[in-house]
Amino acid sequence: MKRIALSIFSFLLFLLQIQPTKSYKYNSIFSFGDSYTDTGNLNVYVLSKNLSISVNTDKYPYGQTFFHHPADRFSDGRLILDFLAEEFGLPFVEPYLAKKGCFRQGANFAVAGATALDPTVLKQISLAKPAIITSLNTSLNFQLKWFKELKPSLCHETKECRKYFDSSFFVVGEIGLNDYNNMFINGLNVKQVHHYVPKVVDTIANAIKGLIYEGAKTLLVPGNVPMGCLPTLLTSESDEQSFYDHRTGCIRRFNMLSRYHNYLLLNAIKELRVKYPHAKIIYADYYKPLINFVRFPKRYGFTSTPLRVCCGKGGKYNWNTSELCGMPNVSACHDPSTYIFWDGVHLTEAAYHYIFNSWLKGPYAQPPIQDARLQ
DSSP, X not given: OHHHHHHHHHHHHHHHHHSOOOBOOOOEEEEEXXXXXXXXXXXXXXHHHTOOOOOOTTXXXXXXXXXXXXXXXXXXXXXXXXXXXXXXXXXXXXXXXGOOSOOTTEEEOOOTTOOSSOHHHHHHHHTSOXXXXXXXXXXXXXXHHHHHHHGGGTOOSHHHHHHHHHTEEEEEOSOSHHHHHHXXXXXXXXXXXXXXXXXXXXXXXXXXXXXXXXXXXXXXXEOXXXXXXXXXXXXXXXXXXXXXXXXXXXXXXXXXXXXXXXXXXXXXXXXXXXXXXTSXXXXXXXXXXXXXXXXXXXXXXXXXXXXXXXXXXXXXXXXXXXXXXXXXXXXXXXXXXXXXXXXSSOBOHHXXXXXXXXXXXXXXXXXXXXXXXXX
């Protein structure tokens, strides 16, 4: 009997040894960025300031797929931030400006139209007035100020804050797209905009440093989407064939700008990893999965016209500035899950879901989220 008991004990020890490392448990999510992450802040901001800006995310068919009603998200359903919350077993991250309830399980500071650079800086660069939505005080620095305002309600002493934020997950981006769009609106060409990419990336890197200083330990930093594939830019361009990549139908020079942004951002992250070895900084790639969707749409279950939007009206890409998604007489496609783009800029829930899984398990995150969770 003694020998049998020892054998059972040895077997149990063996089982314990082969068990996978326990996942890191996140108790809260804090998010910063623009419309790819906004869950309602822009609507609240516009109402609080009594601004004459039509947001449309409070109108059907926004939100039709998952929520079955408008949910203040620029999509037909969930965003990557929502899938992240579900993965961690947390509630969807509430918009900070709504000031609803307790933010112990996280807060979303992202605002649609937000830029990395402050509006005053953009004005100096463009020598013109920023577009209305990018002239709001919602840039990355303002979002960081809101986080600092919230922090005393979450923790007080350094030790307490370190313990709290050790089990928090931070999302910084996507952000930068609106900076570049604003420069284009104000007449800068791609070569001129390239000159300011390091300034945008430095601003994002400084935000990451600031969050680490405040106690952040795990941070997800998404790069730029392929701008040259966005229907909004495609519809504003000439039909000169040399402008387009024949493999995707996207505009080459805009995609080169996105790649340059992502190259600098990844290098900045690598430097930050060396400087802050205790922090886990994940680079998340939007560019490569989206390019794959456009090049091989049927492989992912998307329509054979991948650059057409689901919710829009008119033209080659089913999008034009006078008939936007959410406006009267503008309807959505029958099955959004077969489309990549929901409106002229944003993605469908299906596209977000594919990208999220590629960040969670790889190969489009360095390291994958699930690996960063391992202690």
